Amino acid sequence: IIQDQTYDYPASFYEPDADELAFIQFSSGSTGDPKGVMLTHHNLIHNTCAIGTALAIHSKDSFLSWMPLTHDMGLIACHLVPFITGINQNLMPTELFIRRPILWMKKAHEHKASILSSPNFGYNYFLKFLKNEPDWDLSHIKVIANGAEPILPELCDEFLKRCAAFNLKRSAILNVYGLAEASVGAAFSKIGKEFVPVYLHRDYLNLGERAVNVSKEDQNCASFVEVGQPIDYCQLRISDETNERVEDGIIGHIQIKGDNVTQGYYNNPESTEKALTSDGWVKTGDLGFISESGNLVVTGREKDIIFVNGKNVYPHDIERVAIEMEEVDLGRVAACGVYDQKTQSGEIVLFVVYKKSPEKFAPLVKEIKKHLYKRGGWSIKEVLPIRKLPKTTSGKVKRYELA
Template identity: 50%
Template sequence: MYKYRNLVEAIQDASRLKDKGIIFIQDKNTDVFVSYEQLYKRAKRVLYILQSKGLTAGRELIFQIQDNEQFIYVFWACLLGGIIPVPVSVGNNVEHKLKPLRIWNILHKPALVIDLEMFDDLQKVGNQNDLHHVFGNIKENTIYIEDIFKCDTNDLPSEEGAIFEPLQDDIAFIQYSSGSTGNPKGVTLTHNNLIANITAVAYEVEMSCKDSFISWLPLTHDMGMIGAHLTPLLNHMNQCIMATQLFIRMPTLWLKKATEYKVSVLLSPNFGYQYYLSHFSPVLGENLDLSACRLVFNGAEPISYELCNEFLDTMEQYGLKRESMFTVYGMAEASVAVAFPKAGEVFKTVFIDRRNAGMGDTVLEVNPDNRNAIGFVEEGHAVDFCMLRVCDAWDIPVDDRVIGEIQIRGANVTSGYYNNPDANEKLFTKDGWVKTGDLGFLRDGRLVVTGRIKDIIFVNGQNFYPHDIERVLEGLEEIQTGRVVATSISDSRTKTESIVIFVLFKKSSSAFL
């Protein structure tokens, strides 16, 4: 059914290619090309080090690695040795920094890979939060980056590790979300899950080895790792991986590099396009050429049709085609992709009456200029090897154009959260479908996602989506895009909710009022 049985076979096949690989964009003037042949060789040498440190197949390895090139070598070393990678984003606040410690207690027999400076910082944060008792065990099972890469990523031993041949249903890696609140839930992803989804993605958009990718997303993110790294590797394409912090510092470098390398596929959540536009000016657009770009993936968070149009309007003069905007739906529980529109079509916007936008409502389509209109993008049909349905509160499928919870199942869908039976009990329906927690409806078989169930605000008998409120407020001249958050507070006495708006406003209070 698939080209490969597991990811080990995939990297071994790709290693035949000396002219295809990864361009690591490390700084404005520093790009490093690593062929898939070099990646395979270096990963085997890193595996030798991991195995010499006592790591064996089935052990979990928590990643706290900032450098993308180092991250990729260690990731593939784990896959080649049957070690289970557990990528965790590096923290920039206390809650984020505590996350790997919380994950440590969930895993069976974990180890940690981290640099010396970050380990000292992690230990300090742990001690300040009464977690010093766990550090004895952690320190004994920590591998320092400095012990793997002595001077640089080329400074590796000549010895190679022993390769483990995984079965299709063996765990490939565990995907934790980037959030810091609540108890961490790790999505278990097998080799079969990943290969099924990557195969479907490539088929849906007719990918070929002539395509090339660029992404600034963290490798701890499903779109960054699976969408922007594994997908091009398995399909023998070139890929550009831009450091996330570099994108934050210099967002316009993103499309300059896309121009330089004639990239055909961009990937980003809605935020990335907004952030890019907020720093762009025509002067910075000199020499941009996006005519090679045929797909602009937009997913992973609520998609703004206004922003899609603004990005296309701005970039059209630099050769970007309107049909390139590719509005998609996915999640870590599905590996990465759930629903895609048809490639090569201009994205579609559906306007419905916001007064009929709650669970169980039959949507009423209206004109865009209707005062009650709220717009959503179509996100297409289920990709191959994945099924989706829309259900009511009792998990019974609803009719076309009725809003309900989106549920999924298929070869790409996880078997559950790692070592978390309580969360798994809530994840699945009685007939085995994953409950996504997202609301939406089918429109002639094409999915329209409207929001998160838990985010809906219920006031005076009406449902409000926070992102709808935020978009309305962002339409005001005084409020910048991305500087407003809508939420609610509950009154336990009256059993009612009230809408609360947080605005980042840097002018005077009199100007705000």
């Protein structure tokens, strides 16, 4: 039962300086070393205002979010942004979304929410439970921000196609890029425009190489999306190993700078020094390039890349191909690199969440290896069943733990 409550406010408020620490948010820890990102009131005010502008928020808008408030997207983008911009917000407990994902769109319909968000897995999870055709009208949804995980254009497409029955606009999905070090948001696509898929030749995704476009049907296609341009108060550049800016179209290190960007890690001068370039840019640890249209395309996390036979292999590319098989599901499969001392080379190991008996898994191993070799040319060393994927609080797979 929801009851209206009135709170008595204290007679006086503490007024912090802009450069005082507002809170410390821990980076995802997907690489095994969570660090306390220091965020000031200055950082948060600039980032929340920039997100409000990027989403073209007006007084009639309202948010609906199931993202946890222990996660930067949930806390800053989906709680502080509507608070700062003075519009209504509807918060759904994350456990409730996990138990009954259908409530996400049911409540969006009931409350006429116009701004929603979800990482990549949420769309697939929702669709798995969408059986009958409810009588919803989702035409009022202006934006569903998609970020915090690698974004699959195929999944965006399927979600939009199936929700078209409820009048969801084709332009509703807004692909975005952010990280804890940027407060939360760094680059956003343009609202009101359809998302842009990017299909690249997977053999030309190495640092310093020019990205090569291929058709969606190409055997060597790895799929990505454009995530837009830097939002207000944030700058972004693509750099080489010496932190020099590279041309558009060349894959390099994504670096950020601006009023929303952290000054470093709490009580950790060593990590702070490692993260900053000599000219004051923060290294995000992500790789990507600027497309012909001037938009950022993120290709993957530098530390997640598997180096096999002189080639860079992106784990989420392997996972995307693996989920083409009926027995393998998104969010329940993870690829990672393991160094083999005997052969002195990197090997690919695939983990699949599997709850049935190991005897039933054995024949599946052969099928998965065959499918991945045929579709991507990857030789998989091992396919291992696992009861549960280890994940960080923000839903990123702890690949280092699996390795």
